[in-house]
Amino acid sequence: MFESLSKRLEGIFSGLSGKGKLTEADVNEAMREVRLALLEADVNLRVVRQFVERVRAKAIGAEVLGSFSPAQQVLQIVHEELIDMLGGEGSQNRLDLGGPPPNVIMLVGLQGSGKTTTAAKLANYLRKEGQRPLLVAADMYRPAAVRQLQTLGKQLSIPVYAEPMGANPVDICVHAVDYAREQAASVVILDTAGRLNIDEQMMQEVIAIRKRVQPREVLLVADAMTGQEAVRVASDFNQAVALTGMILTKMDGDARGGAALSIRAVTGVPVKFLGVGEKTDALEPFYPDRLASRILGMGDVLTLIERAQEAIDQQEALQTQARLQQGQFDLEDFLKAMRQLKRMGPLRSILEMLPGFNKLAALPEMDEALEGDPLKHIEAIILSMTPEERRNPDIINGSRRRRIARGSGTSVQEINQLLTQFNETRAMLRQLASGKGPWARLLRQYASDGGGLAASLPGMPAAPSLPQLNSGEPKKTGKAARKERKKQKAKQKKRR
The missing domain is CATH 3.40.50.300 (P-loop containing nucleotide triphosphate hydrolases)
Structure with missing residues (x-):
């Protein structure tokens, strides 16, 4: 939805953000690009003319051209005018x-x-x-x-x-x-x-x-x-x-x-x-305001939350939370989470509601990853495992992986990818549940920063810098490092 228009506008405002201070010529050039983007999106010609003139009249004001972050100000004006074009925020909708x-x-x-x-x-x-x-x-x-x-x-x-x-x-x-x-x-x-x-x-x-x-x-x-x-x-x-x-x-x-x-x-x-x-x-x-935000790549978090509230079973969520607090999270829990995600709608439509998704969507590997129904393949792989393998994924060695691949119609490489993703997810969730580690620190920083949305979004605070995954953790050296390497090798041998 609005995929073409969103990509075009994303490129226009990325170009503006690279300028320290906007001139009237910069604004006129940007408005020409916005006009073309709207016409290519099949917007009515009269509507396009009115929209561009209103934005230009506000954007060439002294408060924009002389502001500290003029690109954000122009984006804010476009956002407000889009909401007005879509019907405003009144009860008539x-x-x-x-x-x-x-x-x-x-x-x-x-x-x-x-x-x-x-x-x-x-x-x-x-x-x-x-x-x-x-x-x-x-x-x-x-x-x-x-x-x-x-x-x-x-x-x-x-x-x-x-x-x-x-x-x-x-x-x-x-x-x-x-x-x-x-x-x-x-x-x-x-x-x-x-x-x-x-x-x-x-x-x-x-x-x-x-x-x-x-x-x-x-x-x-x-x-x-x-x-x-x-x-x-x-x-x-x-x-x-x-x-x-x-x-x-x-x-x-x-x-x-x-x-x-x-x-x-x-x-x-x-x-x-x-x-x-x-x-x-x-x-x-x-909702005009939510749709305008989605068009400009700001996401639609409110709709995402509403969908999640409808799709996610509260009892299941509480049970999963209790298991996480006990340090337990297996592939059966992972499968339940995937099914709840599927109930929220197609994966692409969910991701489109996240701020900044337009930039990720431009990557060729993202298009490839979202092609078809990726959650269906994950479900097929997990259902091809025995109950014991789902509850204890560490026992899945090479022969088991080949059997699972045959049963699910996938490859051993896809099994390896899923297990790697699962292990990373489990480690992250355990850190969040325990309140320790880099992911927990990132979550606390994110919460204290009011959500930390990208600075390019109008009216939003700058995002916190992501900490390195080993930040604050003492680096293992000497005997401790050798012991850790030996432990990792033993795990890999067991999987094979």
């Missing part, structure tokens, strides 16, 4: 469900935008928020649309209201609201019919539903990968049914992101959710 129940949410859009799947995702999201949703199958035109919604509802254990084929969609929606009152549902989600293009018949139908049902929210579901076409569709629907918000789907497949950056500025309609995957939990609330 949240659903309005403050009316008497049941509150009705009406979904409209073209065919192929993922409207039915989004209806199920939205119902799942609202249920987690404490609502009692009812899905309504009001698409009487697309073959199997009703069956698809019923299947999704069954998977999620969410009730679906449907009537036989041929029923009038307007009447279906009216009856569904009455049914929701009887069943004490708090939210009704109407999955209305889509079309291959915007036509008069379709508009008259959704206008009639809007008049009869009086929905609290009218949300357009649009495919983000269509770029500026999504903006045009939003404008047409907004004129017809007065949209209250939008849900952009397939954002995980859109490396440019022009639709998300343009829609609010062109139509005035706020984006309320982003579809970021195919699973029924792959729907994120839209």
Whole structure:
């Protein structure tokens, strides 16, 4: 998501940070590059012009050109303007469900935008928020649309209201609201019919539903990968049914992101959710400030924390913590941690939320490492081990490694890499649990420095310098060093 734009902007601000003091010419050159980056990301031309002019007007002020760190100041201005372009930090980006129940949410859009799947995702999201949703199958035109919604509802254990084929969609929606009152549902989600293009018949139908049902929210579901076409569709629907918000789907497949950056500025309609995957939990609330931070390579730590809270089993986490405090951590614990990480979503999308990931993503080895599903290979390797090997990885010698490689469809080299990574992770976790050693000292320094995010991020303190892994540890010499080398050789011999 926004991969191309993020890389371009990262390069522009890296160039600015190398200058001790900015001149007006430097700012103009940077703004030309920003303009090209936004146009390549398929952002609306009028929006790009307005954005660049606002940033330039602020950036050439005396407080920037004469400041101690002008590059950071320019980045701060771009960050603020991006937030404004995406809709600001007001409540207009949240659903309005403050009316008497049941509150009705009406979904409209073209065919192929993922409207039915989004209806199920939205119902799942609202249920987690404490609502009692009812899905309504009001698409009487697309073959199997009703069956698809019923299947999704069954998977999620969410009730679906449907009537036989041929029923009038307007009447279906009216009856569904009455049914929701009887069943004490708090939210009704109407999955209305889509079309291959915007036509008069379709508009008259959704206008009639809007008049009869009086929905609290009218949300357009649009495919983000269509770029500026999504903006045009939003404008047409907004004129017809007065949209209250939008849900952009397939954002995980859109490396440019022009639709998300343009829609609010062109139509005035706020984006309320982003579809970021195919699973029924792959729907994120839209936060302009968080998305702006992600675009500029600052990460999105708040969303990462929220995902972790949803995915990580607290009981398992407490058990793992207790085992660590006792100095115990084996491959079964490692496997549990990997599975919890998988529940948070694709590894790349998780890493994109970490500050500074853009720089790492530019490395060719990082692309190679994230290709496919790396966690799946780790899981296959660990599951090919015996319970004894998982609990005591030190017994895994050469013959065992060859057997594990055959069982998991991997190579002995991959087994060696995993065991090396596991041993390093175990050593780090033991240091953190004990409060001793370089990793524990680094964590204390990180905490005392307020998180120590990179100095290039606007408004953030400089990161602490990383201590050397042997800093503060007395170096072993003489007899102690020989004894340590002998011990290491014995371990390697045992593994072989």
